[in-house]
Structure formats: structure tokens, C-alpha cells
Amino acid sequence: MAAPNIEGWTCPIPLQHYPTIVLGHGSGGKMMNDLIRHLFAAEFKNQWLDQMGDSTGIDIGLYGGQRMAIATDSFVVSPLFFPGSDIGELAVNGTVNDLAMSGAKPHFLTAGFILEEGLPMETLGKIAASMARACQKAGVHIVTGDTKVVNKGHGDGVYINTSGVGFIPRGRKIEPDQARLGDVVIVSGTMGDHGIAIMSMREGLQFDSPIQSDSAPLNGLVEAMLAAGSTAGPAVRCLRDATRGGLAAVLNELAAASKVGIEFEETKVPVRQEVNAACEMLGLDPLYVANEGKLVAIVPEELAEEVLAAMQANPYGQEAVIIGRVVADHPGVVLAKTAIGASRVVDLPSGELLPRIC
Amino acid sequence: MAAPNIEGWTCPIPLQHYPTIVLGHGSGGKMMNDLIRHLFAAEFKNQWLDQMGDSTGIDIGLYGGQRMAIATDSFVVSPLFFPGSDIGELAVNGTVNDLAMSGAKPHFLTAGFILEEGLPMETLGKIAASMARACQKAGVHIVTGDTKVVNKGHGDGVYINTSGVGFIPRGRKIEPDQARLGDVVIVSGTMGDHGIAIMSMREGLQFDSPIQSDSAPLNGLVEAMLAAGSTAGPAVRCLRDATRGGLAAVLNELAAASKVGIEFEETKVPVRQEVNAACEMLGLDPLYVANEGKLVAIVPEELAEEVLAAMQANPYGQEAVIIGRVVADHPGVVLAKTAIGASRVVDLPSGELLPRIC
Numbered sequence: 243m244a245a246p247n248i249e250g251w252t253c254p255i256p257l258q259h260y261p262t263i264v265l266g267h268g269s270g271g272k273m274m275n276d277l278i279r280h281l282f283a284a285e286f287k288n289q290w291l292d293q294m295g296d297s298t299g300i301d302i303g304l305y306g307g308q309r310m311a312i313a314t315d316s317f318v319v320s321p322l323f324f325p326g327s328d329i330g331e332l333a334v335n336g337t338v339n340d341l342a343m344s345g346a347k348p349h350f351l352t353a354g355f356i357l358e359e360g361l362p363m364e365t366l367g368k369i370a371a372s373m374a375r376a377c378q379k380a381g382v383h384i385v386t387g388d389t390k391v392v393n394k395g396h397g398d399g400v401y402i403n404t405s406g407v408g409f410i411p412r413g414r415k416i417e418p419d420q421a422r423l424g425d426v427v428i429v430s431g432t433m434g435d436h437g438i439a440i441m442s443m444r445e446g447l448q449f450d451s452p453i454q455s456d457s458a459p460l461n462g463l464v465e466a467m468l469a470a471g472s473t474a475g476p477a478v479r480c481l482r483d484a485t486r487g488g489l490a491a492v493l494n495e496l497a498a499a500s501k502v503g504i505e506f507e508e509t510k511v512p513v514r515q516e517v518n519a520a521c522e523m524l525g526l527d528p529l530y531v532a533n534e535g536k537l538v539a540i541v542p543e544e545l546a547e548e549v550l551a552a553m554q555a556n557p558y559g560q561e562a563v564i565i566g567r568v569v570a571d572h573p574g575v576v577l578a579k580t581a582i583g584a585s586r587v588v589d590l591p592s593g594e595l596l597p598r599i600c
Numbered sequence: 601m602a603a604p605n606i607e608g609w610t611c612p613i614p615l616q617h618y619p620t621i622v623l624g625h626g627s628g629g630k631m632m633n634d635l636i637r638h639l640f641a642a643e644f645k646n647q648w649l650d651q652m653g654d655s656t657g658i659d660i661g662l663y664g665g666q667r668m669a670i671a672t673d674s675f676v677v678s679p680l681f682f683p684g685s686d687i688g689e690l691a692v693n694g695t696v697n698d699l700a701m702s703g704a705k706p707h708f709l710t711a712g713f714i715l716e717e718g719l720p721m722e723t724l725g726k727i728a729a730s731m732a733r734a735c736q737k738a739g740v741h742i743v744t745g746d747t748k749v750v751n752k753g754h755g756d757g758v759y760i761n762t763s764g765v766g767f768i769p770r771g772r773k774i775e776p777d778q779a780r781l782g783d784v785v786i787v788s789g790t791m792g793d794h795g796i797a798i799m800s801m802r803e804g805l806q807f808d809s810p811i812q813s814d815s816a817p818l819n820g821l822v823e824a825m826l827a828a829g830s831t832a833g834p835a836v837r838c839l840r841d842a843t844r845g846g847l848a849a850v851l852n853e854l855a856a857a858s859k860v861g862i863e864f865e866e867t868k869v870p871v872r873q874e875v876n877a878a879c880e881m882l883g884l885d886p887l888y889v890a891n892e893g894k895l896v897a898i899v900p901e902e903l904a905e906e907v908l909a910a911m912q913a914n915p916y917g918q919e920a921v922i923i924g925r926v927v928a929d930h931p932g933v934v935l936a937k938t939a940i941g942a943s944r945v946v947d948l949p950s951g952e953l954l955p956r957i958c
Binding site for chain 1: 609610611615618619620621622623624625626632635636639640643644646648649653655656658660661662663668670671672673674675676708710711712713714715716717718719720721722724725726728729731732735741742743744745746747748749750751753754755756759761763765767952955956958
């Protein structure tokens, strides 16, 4: 990996503690944020990249004041198939959700495959069939693709990149820096299902009913939420799907971007009993475990009940619940109130607890 | 890699000879075409994917009758740095060129990184710096990205996916099925430089002056070509960059899509002396070796000289030359006339001669 023909490059100071890439750089937490901010964003700097959302909104002069949204996501989940889902469905839903989190209606996907020599053709066929089904469910189309093959031992069966294009209707401004004092925090359902479904399989944990991944397309849920508040200003300020780093990562990012504090009641966060049990066995905190079909919304207080009702009427938001609120104190900091009335700071995850989860 | 939760999948007959993925499925030749056609395209079928171009043009109601173009490309080249270029520059130019080959002006890129644990931070920094320089040169912007890390032994340093969005001005219809009888075939310069630069490095071949990759953004060249013929109808019918599978793969794809024959004079194909020498040592045919900064154009006869002059005036087309013509005989077949006046069929490559070239 010598780099003979590129002139000198100086490692930005915040990255100097890690002379090489470690798993934590893909964690969705502080190490990944440092890598993105100090290496990629510093090199690629432009007005669009600076949005730092799940997808990027761009004005390209579309009719009706719509903006285009672009997102990209690579999937390296191991194993390729797991209870409730597989890498193919995950790859479609992941990019659909990244687009939806900026208020875009997802339309077009690309699919880039990196296949490892020796992958059974049947495995690839099943993954492609699963992607096709997921596209149909989400109402999107794969319009172009690319296939590369790497030698045995230089991949892990299949890696998939999906990139996506959607369109944001005029007037929607759903961005991480839009949270305002008094807004409420809603989660769309139980936390931690996806990560624990995979970890249970890897660790061989047995349950009466196996924990299923929650992989789901959330574009319909988002449209339902936004329709709810259409009569009284924007119904939703911020949206994020709680993937790598879980609820904790999302709340920290929103608090930082909006320069506000966030407080929530830990007992209100919905977590399945089996997920809680598995988390105890594995030494994990469900607040930090990845989801693939759940979102976190910050909503104006006066519209919260209306948005919540719309969510609960949608198949992917039936267990939606208000868990907390945006506060003036401790900007950038997320506090959880525990069952016994104490408060604890919920930090960004730093290292990597759950590698290769998506 | 068991697939427990997806129902049965039946392998399409043309793929049954290969129960597992082999390197040839990434070759740019017949095996890859079979995989794309019978597995991916069969599952993902839609009107846009059916275009089967380097990028896909989509009417989204843009002002002035423009269409949006979308492309995606993953890069797994080994080694990461090689004479004349590196994986970062390649990743930017590759998607810029895929967009340009449909007549689109490239604007926005996404960047998805799959990093292997243990990758030196400096290597990644140099790759990102190289991508930034390539973006500046091509006039495009990386507007969103994604970073995943895989365990040591499950990658090869860095894999990069870039996807891109551009816009096709009204009236441009540059597609693989547009070749017409009597059209001429132009190549923009020497063939085989990129592939041989990499193979020479891998095989430890020494030359007085090392063979350099030709990696280059071709969007400016395409605009110059299209401007040349603006007074007398479309100046260009078909465009392809001659990447995996080289000139031979491109000519075969165009002949098949347009249902025409193509004949060219082998002695007119420009090949550097060192590349020819290396090809002889390695047992390769330069017609099948990948380029990363060269295009093949099919152009109406009456505009050919004008287009050729425009190409030769551009830094990336100085060695452009007419090599052949579209004929009525043998539709779908490509014939090379050899130095001694004989003809030979130039087939699509079948297996894989040069793995991990891009």
C-alpha cells in the first residue's frame, strides 16, 4: 500500500491517534465523525456536502420548487442472511430511508456489487430477488448498476452499494439543525431489533421466538407524518433513521447540529423484552444498537399528538411514542432520565461495539 | 452463506455452467453480460434499466427538455497506487466518463468507501486528496458519502463506489443502438495503457519509461466533439469509454445493440510501442486491454473529419484516429482487417485476463 506518486499528505491532528483504520471508524460514532469531518469533508469541501445530512438536497431548477436529493450507502453486513431480512433488502431500504429522512420522495436507485470469487450463484440470485421485492415495496426502481469481482479472500461474499435520487417537495426543510426549544422527540418503534437479530445469530443466542431485523422502507411513514401537520406549518423539524450508533448517535448528532440540549426518559424508549435480555447477555446498551426500520423525529410541540397519531396509524409506526424534548440547558448534550429519577449523559458511541451490522 | 429465509430461486439456464461467481463475471465480457442480463436485469426490470448504457437517462421534467443521467461504478483496483494514477482518481474519472458517454454533463458524485481494518490513514488521506483533485479537474462535486469498515482479511485496503448525476441537454440521443450504415468508428487515442500500467507493476516488468495509466476525465472532450457537429445534425451516434474488455468489448456491444456489423483496420489502432511489447510478454491482445481515459465514438461519415479535428485539438484526444466503419454485412459481428489483408473476427472477451484492473 505504498503511495509513490502522490505528494506528501499530513494527517489532520484529530486523526493522529489512529495511524491505521480500525473498526471504530465505521461505527457511526465519534471516530467515524472525526474521519468524515477531518479527512473526507476537508478534502471534498463544497456547499452541498456541508449539509451533512443522511442525504443531500440540491436545487437543480425543478418545476414546482422541488429539490433533488442524493444519498449513498454501502452494505457489508455479515452474515448475508439473518432473521427477518438480508443484505439485499437492507441495501434498498437503507438508501430509501436516507432519502426519506431529508423529506425526499425516493425514486431511483443504483446498485453496485462487489462479489467475492466463489460466491454461490444461488446466494446472489436470492439477494437480487430480495432487492427486487424491496424496490417494489418502497416504490423505487434500480436504473443502473455495476458488477466487480474480487479474488477469494478479498471480500466477504457480497458487498452492495446503493445510491439513490429522490425529490423534496417545495417548502420541506427537514435538516439536523432545525430543532427548536420545546420541540418533542418521537421514536417510531422498538429500538435495537436489527442489531440484536444479527448479534444473536453471530453469538448463537437462542430465544423462544428469534429476534427479527426491523428492516423496512420508511418513506410512506414520513409522508404520513408530513401530511398530518400540513395545516399548521412544518410538522417535522428533523428526521433520522437510527442505524449505526442507534438512538444515542442520532440524538447526539441532532443536539450538536441544532446547538440545543435533548432530554428523554429512558423508561419510555420502547425495547422488546428479548432484545433487553440479549443486550444484558452481550453487555450492550439498546440505546446504542442499530435499527434498520426506525426513525427519530423532532416535532413542534403543538403538532406532536397529530404526528404521533399519524405514525401509529402506519404499519411502520404502530409503536411510536414520545420519549423526550428539546431543552435550552446543556446545548449539544443528551441526557437520559433513568427509572430512579437520576440523569445520565448519553454520549456519542466512541469505539465499535457491533461491527458489520449493515 | 446459507440463505434460510428467502424462498426458492432457480438459476437461469445461461448461468448454470457457473454454480459460483468466478473472476470472469467481472471481466466486462460475455460472462459479465450474461450475469447482468439473466440475473440482475431479469430481477430489476424497468424501462430505465433496459437502456443498458454506461449511464441511464431519465426524463424528470427539467427545464429546457434536459434529462437527468445516473451512473454508478465500484473500484477494486489492485494495487491502489500505480504509475500515472490511483484508485481515487480512477473512481472520480470512471463515473464522470460513464455520464459523459450518454452525452450528459456530469455535476454531482457520491462516494462510498469500504475500508479494511489496518489501512494506513496516510493511504486513505492520499486517496481522498487525489479524488478532490480529480473532481476539480472534471468540474464535479462529491455531495454525499458513506464509510464502512470491514475486518482485516475481508477487503483489500480500499474499495470505492462512486455514483453520479449529470444532465443531458435537449436533443442529444447518444445510445448504443444508434449506429447506422456508413458511420465511421473513431478512437480517441492509444489503447491498452491503463491495463498494461497495472499488469506491468504486478508482474514486475521494467521499461525505460514506465507505462502510465491514461486515467482522465472525458467530459470536456465529449462536449468538444458535440459542438463540432452542431450545425448539421447529431455529431455523435454512440459513445463508450473502452474500460474492462477494451476496444473489443466496446465494438461488440455497439454492433450487437445497433444490429450492424463493424469492420476496422488493426494497423490503424494506436498502441504505444512499450504497450505492444508488454502485451507480447504477457500474452495479451491490446484490443482487449482496459483504458481509463479513452473513448470510442461512432460518428456520421459526413461529420467525421470535423469531429476528428475537434478531438485532436483537445488534450485528451490528440491522438484520435478513424479506425473503421459500420457495415451491413454480418450484423452483431466485429471484423478486424489485419496487416496482411486477412480478416479475423474480434469476439467479446469470454473469461478474465486482467482481474481487478479498475
